[in-house]
Amino acid sequence: MKQVLTLTLLGLALLSAQAASHSTATFIAEQDLNGDGQVTLEEFKLSRQLEFARMDFNGDGQLSEAEYLGEFEGRLMLRLAKIADPEKRREEQQRQMRQAKVRFGVLDVDKNGSISPEEFMASGLRMFKLHDRNQDQRVDASDLKLAEDESKAGKTSFVAP
Numbered sequence: 001m002k003q004v005l006t007l008t009l010l011g012l013a014l015l016s017a018q019a020a021s022h023s024t025a026t027f028i029a030e031q032d033l034n035g036d037g038q039v040t041l042e043e044f045k046l047s048r049q050l051e052f053a054r055m056d057f058n059g060d061g062q063l064s065e066a067e068y069l070g071e072f073e074g075r076l077m078l079r080l081a082k083i084a085d086p087e088k089r090r091e092e093q094q095r096q097m098r099q100a101k102v103r104f105g106v107l108d109v110d111k112n113g114s115i116s117p118e119e120f121m122a123s124g125l126r127m128f129k130l131h132d133r134n135q136d137q138r139v140d141a142s143d144l145k146l147a148e149d150e151s152k153a154g155k156t157s158f159v160a161p
């Protein structure tokens with residue numbers, strides 16, 4: 001019994017280890033606009049601005065909840081297409097959409113019902129800081145290495161992508 005528990009804990013530690021370095025790797029893959037394997041702060045700010053503009057369908061400079069959720073749902077449907085069981089797919093869709101609604105509420109710091117460019121950038125910068133573990137204003141292989149080391153040491157520092 002004790003052995004089973006130890007194995008389970010080990011499994012969980014490994015999972016969170018992979019999660020932390022995996023999320024930094026994903027961050028670099030998604031935000032590295034010029035393909036040099038690193039994301040500088042300036043590059044990230046630009047990428048975040050472009051993302052905002054892409055999501056702002058009606059171009060009024062604010063992200064409404066419908067715009068935010070609509071954009072997310074579009075990407076989600078592509079990902080969920082892999083799930084063969086329609087029942088499971090529907091459940092996962094509902095779960096993810098609930099989480100997206102919660103995220104919208106968190107992003108909308110002043111609770112005026114829309115995300116401003118400043119609110120969107122602020123949340124992006126928080127995420128950038130979490131990935132930039134050595135605080136040199138760029139996320140690159142050394143931060144990835146630090147994430148992996150942290151995980152091996154058993155620290156959990158999962159950063160949501």
Ligand SMILES: [Ca+2]
Nearest residue numbers: 056060062063
């Ligand atoms: Ca808008």
Ligand SMILES: [Ca+2]
Nearest residue numbers: 108112114115
């Ligand atoms: Ca707002």
Ligand SMILES: [Ca+2]
Nearest residue numbers: 132136138143
């Ligand atoms: Ca760094």
